[in-house]
Amino acid sequence: MIEQRPHIQAIPGYKPGKSTVDGWDGPIHKLSSNENPYPPLPSVIDAMAESIGHMHRYPNMAAPALTNMLADRYDVKLGNIAFGGGSVEVAAQLIRAFAGAGDEVMYAWRSFEAYPILTRSAGATPVQVPLTADLHHDLPAMLAAITEHTRVIFICTPNNPTGTVVGHDELHAFIAQVPERILVVVDEAYVHFQDDPNAARGIELFHEFKNVAVLHTFSKAYGLAGLRLGYAVVRDDVMEGLRKVAMPFAVTDIAQAAGVASLNAEIELQARVDTLIAERARVTAALQAAGWPVTPSQANFVWLNLGDHTDAVQAQLASRGIIARPFSGDGIRISIGEPDANEALLVALGEFTGD
Ligand SMILES: Cc1ncc(COP(=O)(O)O)c(C=O)c1O
Numbered sequence: 001m002i003e004q005r006p007h008i009q010a011i012p013g014y015k016p017g018k019s020t021v022d023g024w025d026g027p028i029h030k031l032s033s034n035e036n037p038y039p040p041l042p043s044v045i046d047a048m049a050e051s052i053g054h055m056h057r058y059p060n061m062a063a064p065a066l067t068n069m070l071a072d073r074y075d076v077k078l079g080n081i082a083f084g085g086g087s088v089e090v091a092a093q094l095i096r097a098f099a100g101a102g103d104e105v106m107y108a109w110r111s112f113e114a115y116p117i118l119t120r121s122a123g124a125t126p127v128q129v130p131l132t133a134d135l136h137h138d139l140p141a142m143l144a145a146i147t148e149h150t151r152v153i154f155i156c157t158p159n160n161p162t163g164t165v166v167g168h169d170e171l172h173a174f175i176a177q178v179p180e181r182i183l184v185v186v187d188e189a190y191v192h193f194q195d196d197p198n199a200a201r202g203i204e205l206f207h208e209f210k211n212v213a214v215l216h217t218f219s220k221a222y223g224l225a226g227l228r229l230g231y232a233v234v235r236d237d238v239m240e241g242l243r244k245v246a247m248p249f250a251v252t253d254i255a256q257a258a259g260v261a262s263l264n265a266e267i268e269l270q271a272r273v274d275t276l277i278a279e280r281a282r283v284t285a286a287l288q289a290a291g292w293p294v295t296p297s298q299a300n301f302v303w304l305n306l307g308d309h310t311d312a313v314q315a316q317l318a319s320r321g322i323i324a325r326p327f328s329g330d331g332i333r334i335s336i337g338e339p340d341a342n343e344a345l346l347v348a349l350g351e352f353t354g355d
Pocket of ligand 1: 033086087159
């Protein structure tokens with residue numbers, strides 16, 4: 001038996017989401033991973049197909065075309081965009097480069113499930129600061145939890161799984177009080193679904209503060225979850241660290257081509273995002289009207305704050321072919337899908353008897 005190192009033993013095994021439901025032979029609606037329900041656009045598929053022909057070569061790690069477009073968009077230098085195989089891989093790079101044994105990585109809880117795993121994998125200590133009663137980041141409590149060991153703070157806004165956002169002014173005031181030696185990572189995986197004008201704008205904060213990095217992904221609004229393409233906007237000193245720990249060649253030329261084509265197709269993609277935002281409003285209103293404890297969301301999912309009822313409601317959803325993401329004892333996160341999937345969700349919840 002090969003022993004895992006103690007800090008690895010402490011990591012719970014990853015449980016991938018299900019895609020089948022026992023005892024149900026009707027349609028299955030997979031609403032468990034916050035994916036975009038729409039397949040890649042034809043123009044994006046064409047761009048990917050074109051780059052397949054040179055897969056005998058390693059990809060260009062500089063991702064020049066994509067870097068140019070993103071640097072232009074955010075008014076940053078080419079050297080300030082760091083890529084990874086999904087933004088979760090960039091988050092892993094950030095933690096690996098800046099935190100290790102004896103260091104603390106702080107984030108709100110509940111939040112993105114990868115944070116504790118990535119933190120422990122790096123040998124660092126997770127510091128989880130509970131969300132407020134209304135499921136927002138408790139920034140005063142996070143400030144109070146900073147110690148001399150704190151190296152990285154993640155702010156997930158909109159927050160996975162609650163869909164709540166941190167206010168821009170509130171986050172600005174928070175970062176102004178965080179010592180500059182601590183890296184504040186604003187994880188904006190769901191930012192394209194945000195329509196609250198007061199919500200945090202990570203890129204503005206990046207321009208204003210020296211210790212801010214912003215994480216973005218092509219997995220959600222751009223609908224390329226299976227391709228694994230994410231990036232961070234970072235300052236030169238952070239980039240220097242990331243270059244040392246990044247997985248070489250993690251971002252394929254196919255992913256780079258799809259990224260470029262997606263940025264060129266934003267009007268079409270925005271129409272899909274707008275549809276999902278409208279569906280989010282419809283689903284939220286219907287759930288509120290039926291008395292479900294739904295939290296208003298700024299992301300492409302909703303959160304049912306069910307506490308002890310979580311397992312019973314989850315069983316009801318599964319029995320109707322709805323695959324959601326339960327957190328036993330806490331609540332259920334349900335991605336917004338196409339209208340028929342959302343309708344199936346509302347019907348399944350409407351039939352819940354509480355038994
Ligand atoms: C808050 C948050 N950040 C990052 C990610 C990672 O996404 P990806 O690695 O697909 O870019 C996710 C995915 O669910 C997420 O919820």
